Amino acid sequence: MNEEALNTNTESTANEQSLPASLGLNAQLFVFQLINFAIVAVILWFLILKPLTKKLEERKKMIDESIDNAKEIETNLALSEKEYQDKLKEAKAEASKVIEKAHTEAKQLGEDMKVKAKTEVEGIIDQAKKTIKNEKVQMMEEIRQESATLIVTALEKILNEKMDGKIDKKIIEDSLNSLKK
Amino acid sequence: MSEIHIPTFAPETIFHIGNLAVTNTAINAWLAIVIFLVLGILIKKSVKNKPNKLQNAAEFFLEIMLGYFDQVTGDRKKTIRFLPIVGSIFFFILLSNWLGLLPGTGSIHVGENMLLRPANTDLNLTLAIALVSVISSHVYAFITIGVFTHLGKFIQIKNVIKSFKKGPMAVFTAIIEFFVGLLEIISEIAKIISLSLRLFGNIFAGEVLISVISALVVAIVPTPFMLLEVLVGVIQAGVFAMLTLVYLHIATSAPHGEESH
Numbered sequence: 001m002n003e004e005a006l007n008t009n010t011e012s013t014a015n016e017q018s019l020p021a022s023l024g025l026n027a028q029l030f031v032f033q034l035i036n037f038a039i040v041a042v043i044l045w046f047l048i049l050k051p052l053t054k055k056l057e058e059r060k061k062m063i064d065e066s067i068d069n070a071k072e073i074e075t076n077l078a079l080s081e082k083e084y085q086d087k088l089k090e091a092k093a094e095a096s097k098v099i100e101k102a103h104t105e106a107k108q109l110g111e112d113m114k115v116k117a118k119t120e121v122e123g124i125i126d127q128a129k130k131t132i133k134n135e136k137v138q139m140m141e142e143i144r145q146e147s148a149t150l151i152v153t154a155l156e157k158i159l160n161e162k163m164d165g166k167i168d169k170k171i172i173e174d175s176l177n178s179l180k181k
Numbered sequence: 182m183s184e185i186h187i188p189t190f191a192p193e194t195i196f197h198i199g200n201l202a203v204t205n206t207a208i209n210a211w212l213a214i215v216i217f218l219v220l221g222i223l224i225k226k227s228v229k230n231k232p233n234k235l236q237n238a239a240e241f242f243l244e245i246m247l248g249y250f251d252q253v254t255g256d257r258k259k260t261i262r263f264l265p266i267v268g269s270i271f272f273f274i275l276l277s278n279w280l281g282l283l284p285g286t287g288s289i290h291v292g293e294n295m296l297l298r299p300a301n302t303d304l305n306l307t308l309a310i311a312l313v314s315v316i317s318s319h320v321y322a323f324i325t326i327g328v329f330t331h332l333g334k335f336i337q338i339k340n341v342i343k344s345f346k347k348g349p350m351a352v353f354t355a356i357i358e359f360f361v362g363l364l365e366i367i368s369e370i371a372k373i374i375s376l377s378l379r380l381f382g383n384i385f386a387g388e389v390l391i392s393v394i395s396a397l398v399v400a401i402v403p404t405p406f407m408l409l410e411v412l413v414g415v416i417q418a419g420v421f422a423m424l425t426l427v428y429l430h431i432a433t434s435a436p437h438g439e440e441s442h
Contacts, residue, residue: 024189032305034309036211036214036300045269047225052228056240
């Protein structure tokens with residue numbers, strides 16, 4: 001009975017030992033394959049995956065930075081555009097003011113010049129009037145003297161008599177006075 | 182009809198280097214290493230902000246993968262943190278699976294044995310990757326949330342001690358939580374087994390299927406199955422990588438109620 005039990009135990013132990021072996025499990029081969037996998041992992045990581053992921057990260061960072069820069073540039077551009085528009089508006093307003101001022105000044109200047117011209121014209125007219133008046137007086141004087149001479153000559157001829165200077169003068173003055181009247 | 186050569190579970194030894202047996206699956210793994218090395222050197226040498234065709238293609242696949250990983254982690258920084266493990270697992274499994282579909286795999290023989298065999302039809306390799314996956318999740322957790330906080334998820338003695346002040350119901354809950362913690366330890370072992378066996382099973386089954394079909398009808402008929410294997414290769418790589426990512430994400434998250442302490 002004991003012998004049978006012992007035999008059964010031995011058989012089962014032999015079966016248990018043979019199961020991994022029948023599946024091809026072997027300590028030496030296992031270590032060998034483990035080393036193979038470790039080599040693959042090292043090669044894959046250091047030669048392929050690490051450089052590629054690093055490059056992907058770098059590229060992603062670069063793209064993100066470029067997008068940020070582009071956004072910043074866009075914002076700056078919009079600000080510049082706004083500033084430009086503001087300045088343009090300001091310049092337009094200023095230009096309008098300058099033009100308006102120029103208009104006002106021109107108008108004022110025109111008015112002033114008109115007044116000045118009027119004054120000058122009036123002065124010239126006055127001057128002319130005065131000159132004319134003077135000339136008239138002078139002419140009248142000349143006419144009076146001429147008339148006196150003519151009258152004297154005419155009287156001399158009419159009367160055919162010689163009068164002296166004092167009588168002539170008196171006659172002339174009387175004639176003139178009568179003319180004035 | 183040619184002789185049907187169904188692969189065994191164990192990989193076949195092709196030659197020995199000293200005492201070390203070099204199997205046909207190891208040769209396939211080396212092939213993957215060489216391809217990654219060449220690609221890696223080319224990419225590393227030419228990596229620029231303005232990518233060339235190779236970099237562009239690599240970035241295309243990487244971006245797609247990162248997009249999927251982001252859906253799990255919800256954060257690109259976290260994804261990049263886990264990428265050395267998860268990315269390596271994904272690309273290695275994917276390339277190993279696809280290399281198994283190359284002409285010559287399963288058909289070139291050295292003596293009785295196949296010279297090339299898909300690397301993931303070796304349980305040693307799938308177990309190694311699964312162990313790396315689960316152990317790395319614990320290492321990341323130790324670094325992120327602290328050794329004691331992480332260990333506290335499995336051995337919840339602190340809650341049992343605290344519960345004595347709160348009454349019998351709290352003690353009962355704490356004892357249940359304690360045993361749930363112990364179950365978590367078992368689930369960690371289950372993770373390793375399920376990860377390794379799932380990948381091994383799927384790829385091994387595919388290899389057996391293609392071997393049988395190719396032996397029955399040499400041309401055209403195996404093509405749909407090979408196309409199916411291309412899909413299985415991607416899916417299995419994705420499942421393994423995603424599960425690893427989930428383990429990493431869960432392990433590095435603070436335990437429930439931790440914030441309130």
